């Protein structure tokens with residue numbers, strides 16, 4: 001049996017769907033702690049009931065976590081043991097808890113991880129995209145302009161990109177991914193992992209964007225979207241495009257330079273146009 005230490009915060013991962021994924025150690029900790037801090041106490045009460053547990057509970061969510069922090073710290077300093085859980089998966093991964101954790105570290109107080117499910121890692125493990133280097137980007141901004149700006153900042157990253165998204169925003173997100181990264185990058189959408197309607201959609205960004213607008217099932221439930229990083233081939237293609245544009249832009253109007261560059265490189269017009277307008281600002285035109 002896991003020995004619970006007084007004055008310690010346990011950060012406990014819980015299932016992302018399938019209740020069978022909770023670890024025996026997580027159950028042992030949740031059985032014994034003095035208090036469970038839950039993102040949504042009703043949701044966690046159901047989970048505890050399923051395992052025949054009942055512990056004192058308090059809510060800790062994004063709207064109260066700063067106010068709650070000092071009283072939690074005080075309980076711990078008095079010697080209580082506390083578990084932090086979220087609605088699903090690993091706390092602090094796109095979930096509440098960061099201010100409390102930072103405070104605990106400032107005060108040099110003990111924190112113990114009880115690891116387990118995490119949608120990002122589960123998706124990476126089955127997507128078939130490179131996993132040796134990846135970057136977790138969580139949720140993209142919901143406003144289109146801000147979302148595209150964030151994506152631009154990731155366009156040159158060679159690591160696999162991992163995003164969280166809800167089904168109802170998937171089509172818009174894939175459209176923006178195509179716009180910024182081009183339609184050819186390999187990608188995956190992992191939907192409802194570990195649940196009844198678990199599915200994995202694989203293909204190029206353009207194919208997935210098309211599929212998402214015609215397949216309503218793809219837009220249901222919880223999703224992880226993964227996109228391969230920028231490849232060396234893509235990098236070389238961009239160099240070729242820059243070389244072509246740097247010759248054409250000083251001697252032709254923008255629209256003609258774009259048209260010719262598309263014909264010479266075989267790249268999509270919106271990609272060429274975007275790069276041409278960026279370069280246009282920097283080039284000394286006659």
Ligand code: SAM
Pocket residue numbers: 016017086088089090091092093094095117118119120163164165166190191192193194195222223224
């Ligand atoms: N802390 C959680 C974790 O460890 O994965 C993530 C919490 S975040 C608020 C919720 C998002 O995680 C969802 O919108 C979805 O993008 C992703 N997610 C959670 N469960 C999932 C599942 N079963 N299948 C696919 N994505 C999931």
